[in-house]
Amino acid sequence: MKLSFDYIVVGAGSAGCVLASRLSEDPSAKVLLVEAGGGDGHPLLRMPLAWPVAAGDPRFSWGYVTEPEPTLGGRRLPLARGKVLGGSSAVNGSRYSRGHPRDYDQWRQQGLQGWGYEDVLPYFRRSEKSWRGADQYHGGEGELNVRPGRSPDLLSDQLSAACKAAGYTETDDLHGEVAEGLAEMELTITDWGRRLSSYRAFIKPVLGRKNLTVMSRALVTHLRFKGDRAVGIEYVRRGQTAVAQAEREVILAGGAYNSPQLLMLSGIGPADELRTHGITPIVDSPSVGRNLTEHPLVPLIMETEPSSSFLRHLRVDRSALRIVQWFFTGGGPFATNGCSAGLMARTREGLDRPDVQLIFAAGARDSSVWWPGQGSRLKFPMQCSVSIQHPEARGHVTLRSSNPAEPPRILLNLFGAQADIDVAIAGLRMGRDIFKRRPLSDHIKGELLPGAATDSTADLTEHVRRTAATTSHPCGTCRMGIDEGAVVDGTLRVRGVRGLRVVDASVMPTITCGHINAPTIMIAEKAADMIKQAS
Numbered sequence: 001m002k003l004s005f006d007y008i009v010v011g012a013g014s015a016g017c018v019l020a021s022r023l024s025e026d027p028s029a030k031v032l033l034v035e036a037g038g039g040d041g042h043p044l045l046r047m048p049l050a051w052p053v054a055a056g057d058p059r060f061s062w063g064y065v066t067e068p069e070p071t072l073g074g075r076r077l078p079l080a081r082g083k084v085l086g087g088s089s090a091v092n093g094s095r096y097s098r099g100h101p102r103d104y105d106q107w108r109q110q111g112l113q114g115w116g117y118e119d120v121l122p123y124f125r126r127s128e129k130s131w132r133g134a135d136q137y138h139g140g141e142g143e144l145n146v147r148p149g150r151s152p153d154l155l156s157d158q159l160s161a162a163c164k165a166a167g168y169t170e171t172d173d174l175h176g177e178v179a180e181g182l183a184e185m186e187l188t189i190t191d192w193g194r195r196l197s198s199y200r201a202f203i204k205p206v207l208g209r210k211n212l213t214v215m216s217r218a219l220v221t222h223l224r225f226k227g228d229r230a231v232g233i234e235y236v237r238r239g240q241t242a243v244a245q246a247e248r249e250v251i252l253a254g255g256a257y258n259s260p261q262l263l264m265l266s267g268i269g270p271a272d273e274l275r276t277h278g279i280t281p282i283v284d285s286p287s288v289g290r291n292l293t294e295h296p297l298v299p300l301i302m303e304t305e306p307s308s309s310f311l312r313h314l315r316v317d318r319s320a321l322r323i324v325q326w327f328f329t330g331g332g333p334f335a336t337n338g339c340s341a342g343l344m345a346r347t348r349e350g351l352d353r354p355d356v357q358l359i360f361a362a363g364a365r366d367s368s369v370w371w372p373g374q375g376s377r378l379k380f381p382m383q384c385s386v387s388i389q390h391p392e393a394r395g396h397v398t399l400r401s402s403n404p405a406e407p408p409r410i411l412l413n414l415f416g417a418q419a420d421i422d423v424a425i426a427g428l429r430m431g432r433d434i435f436k437r438r439p440l441s442d443h444i445k446g447e448l449l450p451g452a453a454t455d456s457t458a459d460l461t462e463h464v465r466r467t468a469a470t471t472s473h474p475c476g477t478c479r480m481g482i483d484e485g486a487v488v489d490g491t492l493r494v495r496g497v498r499g500l501r502v503v504d505a506s507v508m509p510t511i512t513c514g515h516i517n518a519p520t521i522m523i524a525e526k527a528a529d530m531i532k533q534a535s
Helices: 012-023 048-055 099-109 117-127 154-163 198-204 255-265 271-276 310-314 318-329 418-435 457-467 519-535
Strands: 003-010 031-034 128-130 144-148 181-184 212-217 218-226 228-236 241-251 296-304 341-345 354-360 381-389 396-398 409-410 444-449 500-502
Touching: 003 012, 003 228, 003 519, 012 031, 012 198, 012 212, 031 218, 099 117, 117 519, 144 198, 154 341, 154 418, 198 212, 198 444, 218 241, 218 255, 218 354, 241 255, 241 519, 255 396, 296 457, 310 318, 318 457, 354 418, 381 418, 418 457
Parallel strands: 003 031, 003 241, 031 212, 128 144, 241 500
Antiparallel strands: 181 341, 218 228, 228 241, 296 381, 296 444, 341 354, 354 381, 396 409
16 A cells, blocks of 8 residues: 655654654644654663764664775774664764854855845744743744753863963853854753753654654655656665655655765766666756765863863763762763863954864763773873864765665765865864863873874874764755755755755755754754745
8 A cells, every 4th residue: 555645754863853843733734754763762862971872883873984085094984873763863962053153144145045044043943942041042942952061070160261261262152142162062951861852852742643654664765756756755664665655745854975865866866877876867966965064073182180080980880870860860970961061263363253163071982981990090081172163175975886775985085175184283282272271281181192292283184184083964965055056946945856855964055063963953944934835
């Protein structure tokens, strides 16, 4: 039997869950939300501090890796992508960050009317339930609970004083009047200290809607067309192939890797490349999969005094007590994501917005539980991750084969532009200067990585290429625009066909500052209005 719906949303991640929730507010509209991953019930997916473990667990992440990166010595980088309801919002660091107002005004200046900061601000406010309450910048009634991730063990006060001593400003609201400087971490977690993924926030509370169907463990293999109109999907679930029909629209929300992959598998992409995989082109769209953008990350790691290190809580006996504390009270260090604060800054004069973010974490990303007796052999780290906010380098996503179950080929081309390396080195020097300032310096024993002796431009460049990683913020591979090369237009409709849109981070023409989960949710909120108005 062929299932029939008004709207089919492919991908239950940050954008897809929001979109399905909003579209199903109309009781007359039948909505299908399809997800290739499974359920999100495991406790690791609820604990904020456990996100690095969850992101690397093959039960919860697709385990993608890049192709050998030529700019990074041929290294293959792991790419955490959520394999559960909620998508990557179920395994990320829970950071709520919208970006700089100038990011969106740049989109408007590129001809994308309706995408300037003043245009998108209402959509940020719509989804948000801020601890600050409702005001001109924040929402107070939305589904997405936003609150600080505070803990006295994060050295936040010492970091604040050190940044001020180094000459940096502090803002009490990165999403208010002053969108740069040092700001505390705001997290998408409940008041009970549980992770709030897009599925938990937007779909779980409305599962009782009779017009909303959520289907997990269903891999969409390709889109179905009638002439130039998308009319449904074909998918595999429990070993069986099935078809679902869309009376109004099919909406792709698979993210920056999987949305372009599904377009190409369905015949929309670079025609010559599709033919090499035996796929008949429907629309020759050379930009599909191109313009891949990511915030590169370079680590600066200091050794702290054990008595003031967050790592002391990870001793196995103490860790057990902290987990009990988190479970029964929703508080304590395990209700944080381990990060103290983020500094949005400019590495040189003449910039119209920050070009680097320094993310200060109370431990290293690979910090883990340890046993009594190991303490004397351990280093107690504090990490500053230097994240490039507007990289010049671009990568791409291409097909590995015509088999939908195979992951696409992903080449990020991180630090493929000298300008990005220059920003990274400037950021490393900024971080070092902050760590030398009191009172933070009173807690620092020395530099672990790259090491105090690594100071020349050549040596720091080698450090960048040897250690660079991602922040898991891929976007841009189905970019929107008004030019013929854009994959989607300003209403997120795929060019060359009807009844098909892309609604996720892949449509971003340029990457926003900070973290892209909140902007992706905003895009879905705005898209829902556009789709409703078109129906």
